[in-house]
Amino acid sequence: MIQTYQRSFWLSIAVLLLVTWLSGCAPTRYPPGKHQSSAPSSTSGYVKKGNPYQIAGKWYYPLDSGAFYDEEGMASWYGEKFHGRKTANGEKYDMYAMTAAHTVLPMPSMVLVTNLENGKQVKLRVNDRGPFVKSRLIDLSYAAAKALGFAEQGTTRVRVQTLDVSPAQAKPVYMAVPAAANPEVMHPPAVVKQAYIQLGAFSDKINASGFMRRIEADLTGDYPPLRVVPAVGVDRVRLGPFEDDAQAGAV
Numbered sequence: 001m002i003q004t005y006q007r008s009f010w011l012s013i014a015v016l017l018l019v020t021w022l023s024g025c026a027p028t029r030y031p032p033g034k035h036q037s038s039a040p041s042s043t044s045g046y047v048k049k050g051n052p053y054q055i056a057g058k059w060y061y062p063l064d065s066g067a068f069y070d071e072e073g074m075a076s077w078y079g080e081k082f083h084g085r086k087t088a089n090g091e092k093y094d095m096y097a098m099t100a101a102h103t104v105l106p107m108p109s110m111v112l113v114t115n116l117e118n119g120k121q122v123k124l125r126v127n128d129r130g131p132f133v134k135s136r137l138i139d140l141s142y143a144a145a146k147a148l149g150f151a152e153q154g155t156t157r158v159r160v161q162t163l164d165v166s167p168a169q170a171k172p173v174y175m176a177v178p179a180a181a182n183p184e185v186m187h188p189p190a191v192v193k194q195a196y197i198q199l200g201a202f203s204d205k206i207n208a209s210g211f212m213r214r215i216e217a218d219l220t221g222d223y224p225p226l227r228v229v230p231a232v233g234v235d236r237v238r239l240g241p242f243e244d245d246a247q248a249g250a251v
Contacts, residue, residue, distance in 0.1 A: 055132045061203075061234060066109045066162040068200035071207050073137025075113065075158040077145035078130070087128035094141070101128035101139040102160075104203055110163040113138065115148040117156050122147045123163065195248035196240030199226075208235035215239075223251070 052061045063069070079095045087093050089107040100111065105126050114121045122144050131139035138160055142151060150156035199215060202208040208228045215237070216226055229236045242248040 053129075058132075060103045060129075062104045063106060063201055063203070063234065065201065066106050066111075068211060069105065069111075069160070069162040069202070070211070071137060071202070071204055072116065072157065072159045074135055074155055075115075075138045075140055075145075075148075075150070076131055076133070076136050076155045077140045077142055077151060079142040089127050091127050093128065096143045097141055098122060098124050098144050098147070099128065099141045100124040100126050100144060101130035102126050102137075103129060103132070105162070111138075112161045112163055113140065113144070113148065114159040114161075115150060115156050116159055118149050120148045194241035194243070195245045196229075196238040196242070197248050197251060198236055198238050200237045201234050202237070203234055205230070205235045208237055212237045 052059055054060070078101070082093050083095045085093050087099075088101070093099070100113065102111075105111070107126055107128070109126045111124050111126055112121060113124055124140065124144055128139070131137075136155070138158065140148070145151040148156065148158070200208070200211050202211065205228065212226050212228055219226075224240050224242065226237065226239050229238050239251075240248065242251065
C-alpha cells in the first residue's frame with residue numbers, strides 16, 4: 001500500500017516537471033510583458049510604446065516614428081508553429097493574414113515590402129517583433145511570403161518602406177539641445193541652446209547617409225548644414241543648428 005502511494009507520488013512529481021519543462025520550451029518571439037501598453041490601438045491589438053528590449057544578449061531600440069523608413073535586407077517567414085499565439089502588440093498571429101514582424105518599427109504600422117529577386121510587392125501590417133536572427137530585417141506571415149513568391153525557399157532579399165505615416169509622425173521634429181552637444185561648438189556660452197530639425201531616424205547608417213544626400217539635392221536657399229547624428233541604436237538626420245525653436249519652427 002505504501003509502495004503504491006510512493007509510486008503515485010513520484011509519478012505526479014515527474015508529470016509536473018515534464019509539463020513545466022514543455023512550457024519552458026514553447027516557442028516565443030519576444031520577452032513577455034515588455035511589448036504592449038494598456039491602450040488599444042484604433043484598429044486592434046495594442047500600441048507598442050517603444051521601450052528598449054533585449055533578446056539573446058542583444059539590445060533593440062524601437063523607433064519613435066516610422067517616418068522615412070526605407071531599408072533593404074533579408075526577409076524570412078513564420079507560420080504554423082506560431083499560428084494563434086499572441087503577437088507582441090496583443091493580437092493573435094494569423095499565418096494567413098498579411099502581417100509582418102519587425103524589431104524596431106512602431107506597431108501597428110503599414111509597410112510596403114518588395115521582393116528584390118522578382119519585383120513582387122505586398123502591403124503588410126507590422127504587429128509583431130522579430131526576426132531575432134542575425135542579418136535578417138523582417139519576418140513575414142506565410143501568406144505574405146507566398147504572395148512574394150519565396151515561401152518555398154524560405155528567405156529572400158527585400159526592400160521595406162513605411163506607408164500610412166500619420167501627420168504627427170511625418171512632420172519634421174525640431175528640438176532644442178545644449179550647444180555643447182554640437183561637436184562643432186567648442187566654447188558655447190553656458191546658457192546658449194540651439195535647435196535642430198530632425199528629418200528622419202534610421203537603424204542603418206548607410207541608409208541615413210543616403211537619405212541625407214537626397215535631401216541635400218532638393219534643398220535650395222540658404223540653410224544650415226545637414227548631418228547624421230549617431231545615437232544609441234539609431235542614426236538621426238538633422239538640419240541645423242538654428243538660433244532657437246522659433247527659427248527652426250519657421251523653417
